[in-house]
Amino acid sequence: MTIFLKFIKYLPPELAHSLSLISLKILHNLLILKFFYKKPKPKPFSFLNLSFNNKLGTAAGLDKNGDYIDCLGALGFGFLEVGTVTPLPQNGNIKPRIFRVFDENAVINRLGFNNKGIDHLLNNLKNRSYDGIVGVNIGANKNSKDGQRIEDYLICINKIHKYADYITVNISSPNTPGLRDLQSAKNISQLIDRIDKEIKSLNYLKPIFLKISPDESQSTILNIVEKIDNSSFSGLIATNTTIEKTLLKNVIFHDIEGGLSGMPLFNKSTEMIAYIKTISPEIPIIGVGGVISNADYQAKLDAGANIVQLYTGFIIKGPSIINDILSK
Numbered sequence: 001m002t003i004f005l006k007f008i009k010y011l012p013p014e015l016a017h018s019l020s021l022i023s024l025k026i027l028h029n030l031l032i033l034k035f036f037y038k039k040p041k042p043k044p045f046s047f048l049n050l051s052f053n054n055k056l057g058t059a060a061g062l063d064k065n066g067d068y069i070d071c072l073g074a075l076g077f078g079f080l081e082v083g084t085v086t087p088l089p090q091n092g093n094i095k096p097r098i099f100r101v102f103d104e105n106a107v108i109n110r111l112g113f114n115n116k117g118i119d120h121l122l123n124n125l126k127n128r129s130y131d132g133i134v135g136v137n138i139g140a141n142k143n144s145k146d147g148q149r150i151e152d153y154l155i156c157i158n159k160i161h162k163y164a165d166y167i168t169v170n171i172s173s174p175n176t177p178g179l180r181d182l183q184s185a186k187n188i189s190q191l192i193d194r195i196d197k198e199i200k201s202l203n204y205l206k207p208i209f210l211k212i213s214p215d216e217s218q219s220t221i222l223n224i225v226e227k228i229d230n231s232s233f234s235g236l237i238a239t240n241t242t243i244e245k246t247l248l249k250n251v252i253f254h255d256i257e258g259g260l261s262g263m264p265l266f267n268k269s270t271e272m273i274a275y276i277k278t279i280s281p282e283i284p285i286i287g288v289g290g291v292i293s294n295a296d297y298q299a300k301l302d303a304g305a306n307i308v309q310l311y312t313g314f315i316i317k318g319p320s321i322i323n324d325i326l327s328k
């Protein structure tokens with residue numbers, strides 16, 4: 001595994017990502033994975049009426065189309081979040097659009113919701129063998145403007161609500177122009193009200209989360225939390241990537257467009273969790289941002305997260321990060 005990780009470091013990031021996931025899938029399908037990968041022991045618990053194997057899951061973006069649900073599940077994650085998926089397939093931004101900063105355990109991405117569309121993901125959800133929790137993260141197509149953006153979320157909810165264990169409404173990606181504006185006081189009420197009505201009419205009773213950006217002001221967060229508390233939404237995912245690239249020591253990366261994830265994001269996203277808890281002590285939170293070690297994972301829980309996700313740590317350390325975090 002270590003040799004493989006050293007090798008793929010030299011490949012372009014997206015090729016490295018695909019090659020790793022395809023290799024994992026092949027090993028899993030040939031039933032070889034279980035011979036040289038030892039899953040962490042399950043630590044079952046219940047959260048929002050769902051039964052989780054443990055508190056560590058994958059963050060959105062790692063498996064955008066749900067093509068790798070069974071093999072990622074076989075690694076022993078407590079839950080998986082697939083997506084972001086949009087109603088229509090789209091290619092995303094032009095390459096290069098992922099930049100790894102190995103020295104600082106960080107990544108900058110400006111993928112722009114490249115995905116195969118909701119129907120493809122729905123098919124994968126229906127055909128999964130993994131019996132753990134799978135959440136679906138939904139977004140709006142790049143070409144959808146104004147009111148159509150909200151319609152895009154409703155289209156996705158309608159299509160996947162029977163097959164997702166929870167739904168995440170992602171309005172915090174920095175790579176779809178204008179998407180983060182949905183967090184503003186004016187837009188958030190409209191978004192939450194429309195989604196509220198929709199999930200009531202569908203009789204959807206499973207959890208639904210809103211994924212927020214770490215770059216919003218405290219007053220914007222306060223407003224979002226108040227709206228969530230008075231809605232059918234279950235809670236928040238804090239946080240998405242940050243556009244504050246000056247958190248990186250290496251100035252060469254400061255002007256690269258995109259969202260920063262990994263270690264430099266850790267403090268900012270953890271402080272956001274702690275702030276949300278001061279406003280609404282009981283609000284359910286999925287904590288994400290810069291988890292690279294067991295100490296980071298514990299710190300997210302201590303700040304008030306109920307469960308934790310990671311992405312960049314998995315890219316940098318590979319599957320061994322799961323046991324590193326969960327075996328302590």
Ligand SMILES: Cc1cc2nc3c(=O)[nH]c(=O)nc-3n(C[C@H](O)[C@H](O)[C@H](O)COP(=O)(O)O)c2cc1C
Pocket residue numbers: 059060061062064083084098107109111113137170173211239240241260261262263265288289290291309310311312313
């Ligand atoms: C390459 C890449 C792609 C991502 N794609 C998505 C996405 O499609 N939807 C989303 O909500 N977050 C996406 N994220 C953000 C992650 O889900 C997560 O919120 C963020 O990276 C912070 O966690 P980390 O530091 O553990 O990576 C992406 C992150 C990376 C690095």
